[in-house]
Amino acid sequence: MGWYRDNCRQLPWRRDTALYPVWVSEVMLQQTQVKTVIPYYLKFMETWPDLEDLAAADLETVLKAWEGLGYYARARNFHKAARIVVRNLGGIIPDDYKGFKNLPGVGDYIASAVLSIAAAKPHAVVDGNVKRVLSRLLCVETPVNHSAAHKAYKAIAETFLYEKDPGTYNQALMELGALVCTPKRPDCAACPLAEACCAREKQVTDLFPRRMAKKKVPTVHIAAGIVRKNGKVLITRRKLDGLLGGLWEFPGGKVEPKESPEQACIREIREETGIKTGNLQFLTRVFHAYTHFKIEMDVFFCDYISGRVTLNGPIDHKWVHVDQLYQYPFPRANLKFMELITIVVCK
DNA sequence: AACTCGGGGCA
DNA sequence: TGCCCAGAGTT
Numbered sequence: 001m002g003w004y005r006d007n008c009r010q011l012p013w014r015r016d017t018a019l020y021p022v023w024v025s026e027v028m029l030q031q032t033q034v035k036t037v038i039p040y041y042l043k044f045m046e047t048w049p050d051l052e053d054l055a056a057a058d059l060e061t062v063l064k065a066w067e068g069l070g071y072y073a074r075a076r077n078f079h080k081a082a083r084i085v086v087r088n089l090g091g092i093i094p095d096d097y098k099g100f101k102n103l104p105g106v107g108d109y110i111a112s113a114v115l116s117i118a119a120a121k122p123h124a125v126v127d128g129n130v131k132r133v134l135s136r137l138l139c140v141e142t143p144v145n146h147s148a149a150h151k152a153y154k155a156i157a158e159t160f161l162y163e164k165d166p167g168t169y170n171q172a173l174m175e176l177g178a179l180v181c182t183p184k185r186p187d188c189a190a191c192p193l194a195e196a197c198c199a200r201e202k203q204v205t206d207l208f209p210r211r212m213a214k215k216k217v218p219t220v221h222i223a224a225g226i227v228r229k230n231g232k233v234l235i236t237r238r239k240l241d242g243l244l245g246g247l248w249e250f251p252g253g254k255v256e257p258k259e260s261p262e263q264a265c266i267r268e269i270r271e272e273t274g275i276k277t278g279n280l281q282f283l284t285r286v287f288h289a290y291t292h293f294k295i296e297m298d299v300f301f302c303d304y305i306s307g308r309v310t311l312n313g314p315i316d317h318k319w320v321h322v323d324q325l326y327q328y329p330f331p332r333a334n335l336k337f338m339e340l341i342t343i344v345v346c347k
Numbered sequence: 348a349a350c351t352c353g354g355g356g357c358a
Numbered sequence: 359t360g361c362c363c364a365g366a367g368t369t
Contacts, residue, residue, distance in 0.1 A: 028364095029365095030364070030366075031354090031366095032354075033356060034363090035365050038362090068353090068355095069353080070354040071352060071354085071365085072352085072353080073351095073366075074352095074365090074366085077366080077367085104366095105366065109364070113364065125355095126365095127364045127365075128362070128363055128365090129363085130364085146348095147348045147349070170364090171364085174364055175364095178363090183361075183362060183363090184362095185358090211361095214361085242351085243352065243353090257359085260354075288353095289353090290352080290353060291353065292350085292351070329358070330351085348359085348369100349368100350369075351366100351368075351369095352365100354363100355362105355363090356361105356362090357361090357362090358359105358361090
């Protein structure tokens, strides 16, 4: 705790420890590094300073603010939770564990983090940092990426919980993991727990935390088309659940075996939107990695030929001017060639 | 209990 | 390149 007081970073969400701003930060910080979150957090709080503001916003606007941050279900769930609090709970965020965790997108980590930091409730957090620190401190053999890990580390974290100031205890443990007890080359010389650390004493910090082997991720070939018609281009909106739910994209899909990217592009656009396209012109190839697979996407300009849009898969579509594309939330893989479109079209 | 869900920082 | 990150929901 003393180490934390002297060494903690000055982060934007540490300025206001009310429930809402802490909640915003914890949702964004889920599986996302501090450095990445900072600009998103500042802009989000500026746009929606209070829960009521967020509840009144369109989902689409919230997704736009989340664009590039990933795990878009976080934004959808948080937005939904804000509306539940305003509509059903009188605008009061529950400050008890059961009531708060019941909200969509709030699991054990967020409930424990928000309530300990913003309401001094005695709940220990378990995140990647905490698991790493405790694993080394006690030479815990439970692999941190195993299903049983959360429960095991939660029990350990609770035994050490400092109930007089659980928020600082939790943040101190996480900060220690982020700054000192790092995944690679931990700085044991700077660690306040060094004397008590099992892994350091045995010189095996690089063997902890234990981790189960990961699977390799396959690569998928994708073809996407920028369909032009009367100076506008076609974009479609993905269904709200699943991968990249609710985001807009250029229509396309998987290139089947024995099929050329051009054929796949025309076929996928016809299947998804019902329209016929042709006169394909290669624009670029984009590489992008997701958690469970990688994609190689060939992007084509296409001309609209015939047919009316009848959606099969996407939940919406629009013909938009290239200058208006920035208004819609797109996946990163699409943003990678967005600027190129403008350059080519204007030429 | 296993699988799905983004994107970036970093060695 | 591969690893890992202030995890939660679904199956």
